[in-house]
Amino acid sequence: MSRITWEIKFIRKKIKLYISNLLNRIVMFSFPKRKEKFSPENIKSILIARNDKIGDMVVTTSLIKNLALAGYDVYVSSQQSSLEILKNNPYVKGTFSYNDYSYKDLFESIKKIRKFHFDLVIDTRPFYSFEMKKIIFCAFTNSTHLMGFNKSNVKSYNISIPYYNNDSHITNQLNKIYDYINIQNYDKSYDLYIAEDNKKYINEFITKYNIAKFVIINPFGGAKKRELSQWQMEYLVEILKKIKPDHTIVFIGEQNKLKNIDPNLGLKFQSNSILDVIALIKEASYVVTVDTSIVHITSAFGLPCLTIYSESILFEKTDDINLTMRKKWKEYYRNACNNLVDKSYLKKNKLLVELPYCYDQLWSPNNPNAKQIVFYKSFLSKVDNEEFSQRILSCIKIVLL
Structure with a gap:
């Protein structure tokens, strides 16, 4: 593909992304706002919104255990396959199956979770990940507080933890949660149980x-x-x-x-x-x-x-126009999505974030x-x-x- 063809394609993709993010802004405008002051001592029940795959759940098991040992009632929402590994976990009070295959499925997942009123919902999605359906789910969980990463522009998140560390293990991101709920000593090891x-x-x-x-x-x-x-x-x-x-x-x-x-x-x-x-x-x-x-x-x-x-080899310096333009698009897409949900923090700190390719x-x-x-x-x-x-x-x- 020639550079001119790629540039035309790039412009088309930018227009589509602009329209998509414009619609996302409209959706976010309808989100309920959480304004209550966060006090860790008032938190009793916590929902961990994991909502992804088995490996992600495994690395989250230490967070589940540490929150439970600190005296919180811990619940977890995720895809059903991920919830399987929690069946024998003594630190989990309850689980909720999450499904966003269609918006109908997503609304059914929200409907189930809204029957409960959690003091705190923690959106554990990685800092580099943008998925609007998962943000919608968290926004409408009917909780007193909603905590997440890099969501300063999403007013439903009254606790937005800034985190843009590309070179550390994903558990370092989860460990930032402890600072906000005053847990000083915690076990970093994963926690699996066998029946x-x-x-x-x-x-x-x-x-x-x-x-x-x-x-x-x-x-x-x-x-x-x-x-x-x-x-x-x-x-x-x-x-x-x-x-x-x-x-x-x-x-x-x-x-x-x-x-x-x-x-x-x-x-x-x-x-x-x-x-x-x-x-x-x-x-x-x-x-x-x-x-x-x-x-x-x-x-x-x-x-x-x-x-x-x-x-991916996209991070490498190359003369290949296809790889160069794919890298350019990935940078543009990630930064556009980041600005959508975290512009307030990025602008305040004059940050231009380099998101990881690897x-x-x-x-x-x-x-x-x-x-x-x-x-x-x-x-x-x-x-x-x-x-x-x-x-x-x-x-x-x-x-x-």
């Missing part, structure tokens, strides 16, 4: 296949770009068998994807839910995984782990026993075989020996 029926299921699996020790391979991510190729899977198995010949290889992942793995590579774990997977991971010796929730589940148990990430630091394993490899390719499966083998071999020996 007896899940333990039993794993014991039966281990007994059935006569497994003494095993290493888990998770080759599938939440997006196609994060998945290992067939060659990459075969290479990992080959190396693991050489380094740890006494270990059984066990593959985990979505069942419809697992069925395509060659049975000669290793066992394929048939799970009933994410709780079975968590129970299996806890019993493993080592875990090799792409960038997905398995990284964070493994971190909860402090297991030795090799994590394989693929990152999330390997933000969503790193947060595990001293993990080794992280980052390949700067849009698709992990497209990494050169020689580069992949060299980097994997150098790291996997450190992790597993």
